Amino acid sequence: MKKTSILKSISILSLISGVIFLFSFIHQQKEIADKVFLNGKIYTVNDDQPWAEAVAIKENKILFVGTSASVKDYIDNETEVIDLKGKMMLPGFVSGHDHLISSNWMKAGVSLFEAKNKEDYLRMIKEYAEQNPDEPIVFGYGWNKDAYGGWPTAKELDSVVSDRPAMIFDFTIHDMWFNTKGLEAGGVTKDSEDTVPGMSYWRRNPDGSPEGVGVEIIWLDAFIKAGAWNPEKMMKESQEILYNKAASCGLTSVINQGLITPNLMNFPLFKEDMRYSFELLDSLDKKGELKLRTFQNYVYKNANIDVDDFVADAVALKNKYDSDKLRLHGIKIHPEGNWNSNTSLMLEKFNNVDSRGVSGVGKDKLMEIHLKSNRKGLDVHVHVDGTATTRYTIDAIEASRAEGNENRNVLQHYFWTHPDDHQRVLDMKIPVNTTPLFGSDWGGQAKDAYKFMGEYRVNNYYMKYTELPVHEGHNLSVSADVPSSPVNLLDPLFSVEGAVTLQDPQNEESVAFPPSQVPMQVVEAIKAITIYPAWQARMEDKIGSIEVGKYADLVILEDNVFEVGLRDIADIKVEATLMDGQFTYKKSETPDMSHNTKPNVSLPKELGCCEHGQHHHHSK
Incomplete structure (x- = not known):
């Protein structure tokens, strides 16, 4: 064999060896994920890669988005592996x-959303007041003047709660209905000024005295003065x-x-x-x-x-x-x-x-x-x-x-x-x-x-x-x-x-x-x-889609949004939510979903589930 041919063969072998070494080095340098989700229907909201099967996360960031086969390179015996079994994953909702x-204080007392008319409203408030005799103020929320048949009055509320103040939020939480003791406790009188006449005001009787409803949050001071x-x-x-x-x-x-x-x-x-x-x-x-x-x-x-x-x-x-x-x-x-x-x-x-x-x-x-x-x-x-x-x-x-x-x-x-x-x-x-x-x-x-x-x-x-x-x-x-x-x-x-x-x-x-x-x-x-x-929120480079380098904010659903009927979307249950790589909600607190469990890579776990607690009153 000629010397040049031998040298050429050695060079090719050296090049091949170098490439093999380089790929081996890159593979060895791949980061190992803390958590891996695989076998899912993952809609990324990334137009360049709309769908994936697997996501790997390390600490609070997304490390990999791709196929279930490829994600195995990011798994070792310390990785928590969760088999989505075809469930849908989306970016965490924003x-x-x-x-x-601090708004849930407006949801105290009796919920009135199911009432159909004035009689329903008054009956439900009366029943709640009788069932809760020790509450110093009777609260409620959800009345609608259209269903009620017009604006409610203090006199009408007195007919069902007369022994203590009553304060009832409307369904928008902008207006509040008082009984007479509620108006008195809040210091609302004929001389109370309207904040913005025609917008934020007290509805009044012909003599100027308060009729019983404060429109557009004029009731705030009265709520405080009443000790609520x-x-x-x-x-x-x-x-x-x-x-x-x-x-x-x-x-x-x-x-x-x-x-x-x-x-x-x-x-x-x-x-x-x-x-x-x-x-x-x-x-x-x-x-x-x-x-x-x-x-x-x-x-x-x-x-x-x-x-x-x-x-x-x-x-x-x-x-x-x-x-x-x-x-x-x-x-x-x-x-x-x-x-x-x-x-x-x-x-x-x-x-x-x-x-x-x-x-x-x-x-x-x-x-x-x-x-x-x-x-x-x-x-x-x-x-x-x-x-x-x-x-x-x-x-x-x-x-x-x-x-x-x-x-x-x-x-x-x-x-x-x-x-x-x-x-x-x-x-x-x-x-x-x-x-x-x-x-x-x-x-x-x-x-x-x-x-x-x-x-x-x-x-x-x-x-x-x-x-x-x-x-x-x-x-x-x-x-x-x-x-x-x-x-x-x-x-x-x-x-x-x-x-x-x-x-x-x-x-x-x-x-x-x-x-x-x-x-x-x-x-x-x-x-x-x-x-x-x-x-x-000026966070589109960090959240809102499933992409490598973004925060690991994710949600897992029991059904695919694109596969159910349009009138069934609201009924889809959330299986789990992660923010910053940590579970903030799990439908089931089983060992399969435990933060501390470190599964063997060959035994991926199934996502657990329990009740979501959501009520749409929606039958199909």
């Missing part, structure tokens, strides 16, 4: 709008209940759209409540017990609060709390009430009253808060029920962008929007959050829509959110808005079903509403509870 820190508010006890209990419920629904993150306490309109006291809420959540985070990434917005509702002082306090909180687990995110402006109590500001008059509604914050303040907040790096989210408030908010967003501010200001609710302004939202790609349930025929909403606004506006102005996802680059999230939704409807899949059917998932007889809208597609609705709200 809520773009709920109030989960115990912040440390009520906020702590509320947070624990709601965060546990959220985890059981697959939620791993929330944009908390304003802390709800009775001190909402009293800035010095509300600042104390805000600080306590962050201290409470921070203490849980330090102990490894915080079950939701919490991005909290500082709510502005009292127009008498100086904007500079308000923004400065928000910045101070953001400087102290600005992690991927707990953050002061931005500002939430709540300028008006609800359209179906004629307390939202419209461009045109309501059909049922000679009024355009009222704003408690006003056009100029909307502009001022946007500009001053955005300049400080704070995003602004605005409660927009009425067409005028929506227009003025778009104007403020446009002005801020013209200054060069790159903020992600979000329109919250987006109920009634003039067609010209809807086009502006599309053109400017302004992000939106909404609650599909509120736009359906739930709770008489459809009847109210025709009564309050008329058929033309129902068909051309109402709940246009479903048109947004079909426009490239547009961002839309859907969520429950607890406590305005009952807490048992917190499940993001409930909102998904509402968005893709335009029906109330609880009601088999529900009819799609509004009739002029086309429902969302399931793919877009899934994005609206994952990657889109993650973007609104």
